[in-house]
Amino acid sequence: MTTRVRPSSKRCAVIGGSGFLGRHLVEKLLERGYSVAVFDIRQSYELPGVTFYQGDLCDKEALRPALKDVPLVFHCASPAPASDDRALFQRVNVQGTRTVIQACTELGVQKLVLTSSASVVYEGADIKNGTEDIPYAAKPMDYYTETKIEQEKLVLQACDKEGGLLTVAIRPHGIFGPRDPQLVPILVDTARRGKMKFIIGDGTNLVDFTFVENVVHGHILAAEHLRPESPLCGKPYHITNDEPIRFWDFMSKVLVGLGYAAPRYHLPYMLVYGLAMLLWLLALLLRPLVAFKPTFTPMRVALAGTHHYYSCEAAKRDMGYKPLVSLTEGISRTVESYPHLRHGAP
Template sequence: MRGTSTGGRAADTRSLYFHSEVTKMKGPCVVIGGSGFLGRHLVEGLLQRDYVVRVFDLRQSFHDERVTFFLGDLCEKQPLLQDLIAALTGATLVFHCASPPPSSNDRKLFYRVNLLGTRTVLQACRECGVQHLVLTSSASVIYEGKDIRNASEDAPYARRPMDYYTETKILQEKEVLGAGRSKDGPLTVAIRPHGIFGPRDPQLVPVLVRAAQKGQMKFIIGDGKNTVDFTYVDNVVLGHILAAETLKEGSPICGKAYHVTNDEPICFWKFMGQMLQGLGYEPPRRHIPYLLVYSFALIIYWLCVFLSPLIHLSPGTFTPMRVALASTHHYYSCENAKRDLGYKPIVPLDEAITKTIKSYPELHHRSH
């Protein structure tokens, strides 16, 4: 089914990266998860590049007469989802960016979507003759709560993933890249962004504001000097499209994963402070010990696990993984993406923060 045009948002920086010398792929492309935060931005970027775009998702979150929507659930138990087959028929390229949000604590849901759903996508690609698949993975697949500084893609997968999201993204990436190395699978590549943010983000900014409104953003965990990567959504879109347009038989990127970030590591608490101040809230100033907060988060987590058969409890965003992410160094090298994909961020971090803050007028503090 087709939506009706809303006119879209201004092209702004997007037009800069569609003067690429790389030829765009022929034939329709499908964005699985195209109604989500990243997926919708990816759809907009592909339309700027004059792709014929289809979206497969649980729901239709926007309307554009240039986009054909197919609604379905990757978790359906039927042998192979017919709606997905319909979406992929005649397509030459698939972007798979559907996933539950990292903040979810539903282990079964993560496995159904990220692992079993991805197997369904790969099977449908084989049945429909889709030749190219770009996966949205995550840089967290190599993170297990310890400092990571300028890590390359050669770093091993986390042996002890800290949450179900990371655990299943590892399994998902292995499935997709393995399929790309097989004789009957599509050519595949995985993009590993980290800390995606930007307009319409349903996670970082809204969660940050809710925490500030509850008085929960007054403290810095640890010494506050930990450096991390954040990535503006337009730069993530760029990485996906460059990967798709480089993905050809014999290309060195086949069956590989690539880190894609803003390539500007920043102090985690400086970033949070800039966001909060831009939205009219006070930045955190007081320090509390990392081990104290981490231990408390660990106790809460295991209480939720042990009591889950009796009562539904959730730690929300206060998890050991979230505490570790806020307190450790974790930033990643983009050198391989620069070399093999021609990747270079088009929106610098300061501009990205400004754009993001301006896109949330409804979340600004009233007294600001």
């Protein structure tokens, strides 16, 4: 019996493949016939067709075996935005990405697809149907955004059409879906503590939330369309559900779906933002003496009270992107995947 060797073009590596987006990406790649190497600081699952490499992103020697003979690399490793740890963000998003680029170049990797973030252009003011040519935020609102800007610049500047490494950045916004460790669990925890009664602002602000399967679809399309002559080289692309929704309507749909009451009392946006700034400054001043993390950071308040939604026209034009799963379907699949977080669940 002869074993069929998988063509090398169907081999890829996913850096950060143990994370929320990373694992969804790995599963979809397997479905599409790829064999996948996963590099991550931890291994959180086992799947046939996946080889795990455990190690630190900043350690090039640990990274090399995972990227050897791999033509395509997805880089979606990042600390959680809420961790607020500047040194960690700097180490993973900036130093780690430098190491990834070096390793890719040395090992002859052909394509690198980065998971960036739409927040790289967000400064707390309204963005309506934002396109990719909005300049980077001059005053990023948190360390996560600050280091994601640096990371995206590094990856896009590394693009070399003359037979070298080709790069592209995907900027998703408001990723949610089954197994999400952030959005839904934090929302439910806040509701259980009785802190989801209030709407910040007038509640009319529109925001993009993007189902994880659509984000994965955008990554794979980008990888498959990335060629020396394609417009994707060295460019960022917004990937969203392409159906902006009122921020508080989305939150209410998830909460009500899980059996919690929807928020209904309004608080003036500027008042809450001012309080968040005060608490943030206080936390900064007291940091040597007392460690406390305010629930409402200026960034979170801004995200909850302003318009921020983005245009997918470039992704539609250059890689034929369109969302596979609607927002309504995405919300219902997400809610169904959290039976243990339902109101009254044991």
